[in-house]
Amino acid sequence: MKAARRHVAIGALCGFLALSACDATALSEDEKAKIASLSIDALGPVPPAPGNRFADDPRAADFGRLLFFDEGLSESGTISCATCHIPDQQFQDGRPRGFGTDETDRRTMPLEGAAWNIWQFWDGRRDSLWAQALTPLEDLREHAGNRTAHVRYIAEAHADSYAEIFGALPDISGIPENASPVGGETERANWDAMTPTQKDGVNRVFANIGKAIAAFERTLIPTETRFDRFARAVAAGSEQTGDAAFSDLELEGLRLFIGKANCLECHNGPRFTDDHFHNTGVPPVAGLPEDLGRAAGIVAVQSDPFNCLGRYSDAMPDACDALRFMKRDATAMERAYKTPSLRGVAGRPPYMHAGQIATLEAVIDHYSSAPAAASGQSEIRGVVFTDRGRQALIAFLNTLDTTPVSDP
Amino acid sequence: MPFQDKTGSRRFVLASVGLLMAVAAIYAAYRLFTPPAPEIDVAYNTVSRDGFYQVMFETEAQPIPVHETHDWVVTITTPDGTPVNDASISIDGGMPAHGHGLPTEPQMAEALGDGQYRVEGMRFNMGGHWEIRIGISADPGLDEAVFNLDL
Numbered sequence: 065m066k067a068a069r070r071h072v073a074i075g076a077l078c079g080f081l082a083l084s085a086c087d088a089t090a091l092s093e094d095e096k097a098k099i100a101s102l103s104i105d106a107l108g109p110v111p112p113a114p115g116n117r118f119a120d121d122p123r124a125a126d127f128g129r130l131l132f133f134d135e136g137l138s139e140s141g142t143i144s145c146a147t148c149h150i151p152d153q154q155f156q157d158g159r160p161r162g163f164g165t166d167e168t169d170r171r172t173m174p175l176e177g178a179a180w181n182i183w184q185f186w187d188g189r190r191d192s193l194w195a196q197a198l199t200p201l202e203d204l205r206e207h208a209g210n211r212t213a214h215v216r217y218i219a220e221a222h223a224d225s226y227a228e229i230f231g232a233l234p235d236i237s238g239i240p241e242n243a244s245p246v247g248g249e250t251e252r253a254n255w256d257a258m259t260p261t262q263k264d265g266v267n268r269v270f271a272n273i274g275k276a277i278a279a280f281e282r283t284l285i286p287t288e289t290r291f292d293r294f295a296r297a298v299a300a301g302s303e304q305t306g307d308a309a310f311s312d313l314e315l316e317g318l319r320l321f322i323g324k325a326n327c328l329e330c331h332n333g334p335r336f337t338d339d340h341f342h343n344t345g346v347p348p349v350a351g352l353p354e355d356l357g358r359a360a361g362i363v364a365v366q367s368d369p370f371n372c373l374g375r376y377s378d379a380m381p382d383a384c385d386a387l388r389f390m391k392r393d394a395t396a397m398e399r400a401y402k403t404p405s406l407r408g409v410a411g412r413p414p415y416m417h418a419g420q421i422a423t424l425e426a427v428i429d430h431y432s433s434a435p436a437a438a439s440g441q442s443e444i445r446g447v448v449f450t451d452r453g454r455q456a457l458i459a460f461l462n463t464l465d466t467t468p469v470s471d472p
Numbered sequence: 473m474p475f476q477d478k479t480g481s482r483r484f485v486l487a488s489v490g491l492l493m494a495v496a497a498i499y500a501a502y503r504l505f506t507p508p509a510p511e512i513d514v515a516y517n518t519v520s521r522d523g524f525y526q527v528m529f530e531t532e533a534q535p536i537p538v539h540e541t542h543d544w545v546v547t548i549t550t551p552d553g554t555p556v557n558d559a560s561i562s563i564d565g566g567m568p569a570h571g572h573g574l575p576t577e578p579q580m581a582e583a584l585g586d587g588q589y590r591v592e593g594m595r596f597n598m599g600g601h602w603e604i605r606i607g608i609s610a611d612p613g614l615d616e617a618v619f620n621l622d623l
Contacts, residue, residue, distance in 0.1 A: 101599070329570055329598060333539050338597035340575040385541045389576040389593025396573070443572060 096298055098322040103295035107334035110179045110282050114379035115372045116194045116275045119282060123229050128280030130225070131273060136217050137201060139208040140165060145197070145277065148172040148206070154408050154466065155284065160349075160419025164206035169352050171419045174412060176466070177405055179282040182339045182386045186401045186417040187361030191386050192377075193278035195370040198270060202246050210244035210251045212236075215269045230272045234265030267369070271376035286335065286407050291318075291463040310463065316452070317460025325431070325447050325457060336406035336464070343400040345435045345442030346416045357417070358397035359440070362390065398440030408466040410458070424458050519551070520615035525608055526551055527617035531594070538599050538623055541576065544591040545584065548608060555587025559610035563591055565603050599623045 091099070100106060113119035131137060132145045148162040149155040155175035157163070162172040170186050178184070184196035200206035201214055218226055219233050226233060239262050243254035255263070293308035304310065310318065321327045330338050341358035348355060365387065370376050372384035381388075391397065401417040415421045421430060434446035449457070517528035525548050532543040548556040561580050566573035578593040596602060602621040608614070 332598045338575070339539070340597045342572075385593065389541065389578060389595070391573075391575060391577050443570070 099295045100299050104288055104292040114383035115192050115377035117378040118275045119279050124276045124279035127225050128276035131277050143207050160414050165208045166205040168205045175284050177286040177335050187357050189361040189364035191365050191371050193281050194274035197274040197277040210242050210247045211270050212239050212243040215266045287466045289464050313456050313459040317456035320457050330403040331406050337403040341400035342443050343437050343440045344444050345437040348438050349418045358400040359394040362394050399437055407464050410462045411465050428454050518617050520617040522615045524612040524615040538596045541595045544594050546589045548587045556610045559608050562607040564605045568603055
């Protein structure tokens with residue numbers, strides 16, 4: 065009798081434990097679908113770049129790689145794209161704000177997967193990789209060069225490579241050494257004095273510099289992470305083995321991420337971004353000029369001569385979806401910034417558009433407390449996290465690291 | 473008395489186990505039998521608010537894609553089925569649960585005849601419940617058709 069009771073008791077206990085274990089590890093169909101939607105396997109091929117007919121030309125990509133590391137494309141001869149976009153640091157610099165010849169106002173963005181972006185920069189003020197690549201070349205705090213100087217440098221150092229891809233360089237014999245429509249007073253005056261043909265020739269070569277760099281950047285595709293291996297096993301219905309197996313804490317973090325923590329509202333899809341702009345109440349940095357985020361980006365991208373609809377774009381106007389259907393309501397986009405990808409996020413503090421937040425722990429605090437925006441309207445609603453929940457979320461974010469934590 | 477005590481504690485253990493089992497069973501039943509969330513109307517064919525129009529749409533890609541700009545074809549008739557060919561239409565929408573609108577500004581691109589209109593620039597930047605409002609201005613009057621999408 066006693067033995068029978070004990071058996072019943074043990075049986076019941078085991079049943080209960082099995083049920084709880086089942087609840088902790090079995091993923092629902094909805095969870096599985098969300099996990100699959102975030103997996104690198106859901107990422108299609110590099111999307112076409114209609115504005116850049118050299119985008120998939122391997123010679124352009126090779127030339128672009130050369131230019132990406134070429135310090136000759138700067139006023140001082142010491143700055144290249146790689147100065148801030150450091151290859152072995154996910155093509156970013158780990159600083160709160162990028163620093164070329166001086167400190168800029170924004171955090172350097174990583175480049176892996178940038179070819180999938182609809183908008184470039186935190187405020188989307190450029191609509192293609194090639195138009196983006198041109199902007200720092202003339203920014204006084206970055207490469208600090210100017211349009212004619214860059215074109216003259218190409219003619220002097222890379223004429224053959226250039227001609228092989230883009231055709232012969234225009235006659236630059238009469239153009240000023242330093243001229244640009246966006247430079248300092250002297251550069252602008254010099255630019256104004258140039259003939260329309262000279263300006264057009266210079267603009268065309270300048271645009272091609274961007275197109276080559278973009279062709280190179282299109283080769284920087286996202287790398288597989290532990291999360292992707294986990295997601296692949298989940299999709300296949302097979303057991304997660306090796307580093308594809310998630311710890312209880314990591315699984316708990318993943319569940320928070322796709323569930324209660326609301327992260328998927330913006331960080332969705334295989335790049336963990338919705339390619340849109342959101343005001344999340346991130347405070348301005350004291351001492352920096354007023355920053356309206358996307359509200360200013362909307363205006364800037366429309367007036368950019370190198371945008372998809374401009375004369376240096378290779379796209380038919382119909383192909384310029386992003387610009388044509390752009391949300392133009394600047395009021396709704398005040399202090400809204402682009403959702404960054406979270407792939408590799410744990411390896412690249414500090415966070416936010418001007419490096420305002422130093423650690424992932426503090427980022428979670430921000431989303432938990434959901435402070436009001438300095439201007440515009442914050443979209444986030446506070447989420448209450450337990451200490452375990454915070455740790456879990458961070459443990460999950462670490463599985464998105466591009467360099468595996470351990471390789472057994 | 474000691475025997476009594478022992479029985480008492482065994483009963484207590486058994487009672488606890490029984491209680492746990494009951495809780496577990498109730499929880500399992502709850503998980504198994506919880507009805508799905510209240511159904512929202514996801515028919516892509518509806519009558520406009522004031523009843524002026526019957527409105528339906530088809531999308532260029534099926535299922536309706538997320539993260540992809542695509543076209544819709546909206547068909548508008550009067551309630552008796554006569555195509556409405558002179559309408560101008562506007563598209564708006566968003567996610568009611570998250571308080572944000574569409575990530576793009578879709579536009580009516582062309583009237584295709586037979587009450588059909590091509591709308592360009594539709595885009596959804598996340599899965600979930602979206603509400604799409606199609607404003608219609610034509611001879612019968614100003615009206616709005618509302619669609620619920622579960623992506």
